[in-house]
Amino acid sequence: MRTFAYERAADVEDAVVAGSAAGTMYLAGGTNLVDLMKLGVARPERLVDVGRLPLSETEELPNGGLRIGATVRNSDLAAHAVVRRRYPVLARALLAGASGQVRNMATVAGNLLQRTRCSYFQDVSKPCNKREPGSGCPAREGEHRNLAILGYSESCVATHPSDMAVALAALDARVQTNARTLTLGELYRLPGAHPERDTVLEPGELITAIELDPPPAERQVYLKARDRASFAFALVSVAVIAAADGGVFRIALGGLAPVPWRARRAEEALVGGANFAEAVKAELSLATPLRDNAFKVPLARNLLVRALEVVSA
């Protein structure tokens, strides 16, 4: 059995000092990290528990936006009256993820930082460039039915598993850390030659909150296609927000890429007057499916066209 040290951070400053040491990882809800430790995928020498830091409030901002503390539980955020009424795309995405019991434990910052569920990443008997840089990627030729068709690299074809992050990408959410503010697009990095780094966060850098602008419109939708009706990761998911004046859409896709995928091409095509089918086609022309996941292209096309029709109805 692997032993590790455990300590509870007193405040953010204390956490960052402790979390910057080599071999240290932050623990909050533990719904992903503890699993990965049991599998031997994550092998921290020390855990710094940030789950009890005073970062669990969701508050409305003077400008009409929302500030969500890093340790707000997924279930509490989904049930929050303001989120349900004004950010339904976020509430629906949260409720689409995991199960009630997992959502009761999982924090929003932990949700953002959860690791891929690629089966090779989670199996220490197999090579994986994300887990062991330079060891290789069996997924390219192996089991990749639910892996990426967009944004992947020679070294890694994993997908980001979060539903919540897809809604946040469409909402142009900002992520606050102890050191800086990042857009969601800036937080995540594409794998390139270094799939071991999912984000740009530095060692010890701690997410403290997520900030949302005032909600853009009432017309928001989150749709998710999966292998069973509940408690399953997305094959494809889509978050679409239509501006109140019509015409401008914000679109993000899940299940297709190593990051929550903001569909800028489709958005620009719609601004340029394309119809829904043309805009979706423009985005998915970027896709390069693997042997067994080409089904995601028509699935994403149909789901996204439907979402655009729903928000426009």
Next chain:
Amino acid sequence: MLEEARAGMPSFVSDDLAAEPSLDPDEIRERMSGNLCRCAAYVNIVAAIDEAQSQ
């Protein structure tokens, strides 16, 4: 689960996320999905929960 519904928490299958949830069989199945006891939403469990919510 019944307490969460009574507190107004919506589920993925709730049509209107801002409305008070009404626990029909689809709602019960979704809310029991992934329950630690994996019997979750077997037909008799759904019926039992439906009965319990009216008591």
